[in-house]
Every structure is written in C-alpha cells, then in structure tokens.
Amino acid sequence: MKYTKTKAVLNQLVADLSQMSMIIHQTHWYMRGPNFLKLHPLMDEFMEEIDSQLDVISERLIALDGSPYSTLKEMVENG
Ligand SMILES: [Fe+2]
Incomplete structure (x- = not known):
C-alpha cells in the first residue's frame, strides 16, 4: 500500500x-x-477558507487512492 503515512496525516487533517x-x-x-x-x-x-482547504486535502487523498472521512461519525471518532 502506497503513501500510508501521508494518507493517515491528511485524513487526520x-x-x-x-x-x-x-x-x-x-x-x-x-x-x-x-x-x-x-x-x-x-x-x-x-x-x-477551512472548507476550501478541506476540499483540496480530500481531493488529494482521493488522488492517492485514499478515503477521506466524510461522515459525522468518522469526524467525531477521529478528530
Ligand atoms: Fe450568519
């Protein structure tokens, strides 16, 4: 699996x-x-500004074959 650490950091963001x-x-x-x-x-x-940054980060995650958090449950559990 490629870019595992990068995807984890981006998803934390x-x-x-x-x-x-x-x-x-x-x-x-x-x-x-x-x-x-x-x-x-x-x-x-x-x-x-934050929403714009979220869009860029999430699209980068998708480009890396990642899965950006997208539900309230995921945000609460991982924030
Ligand atoms: Fe208002």
Whole structure:
C-alpha cells in the first residue's frame, strides 16, 4: 500500500479541520455583543477558507487512492 503515512496525516487533517469548522459555525450562530457585526461575517470567512482547504486535502487523498472521512461519525471518532 502506497503513501500510508501521508494518507493517515491528511485524513487526520480532514477530521480536525471539519471539527474546527463546526466549532466556528457554532460561534457564528451564538455570538452576541458589541462586536457582533464585525465578528459575525469574519466567521463566514474562516469557514469558507477551512472548507476550501478541506476540499483540496480530500481531493488529494482521493488522488492517492485514499478515503477521506466524510461522515459525522468518522469526524467525531477521529478528530
Ligand atoms: Fe450568519
């Protein structure tokens, strides 16, 4: 099996970044306070950047004949 270590590291990134995106999303929804109008859209930017990175990493995994985590269960179990 080729690139075993690389695929494991990339898949760990998929799980960790997916959980990070979910945490930022939660922050986006529940934030309150005087800086709301500045910070609320900033969370959108962070999520877009993370989602873009997730796409690149997952497509690289596919190119290496890997299987990127794609279910909530996998993200929780491996994040
Ligand atoms: Fe929003």
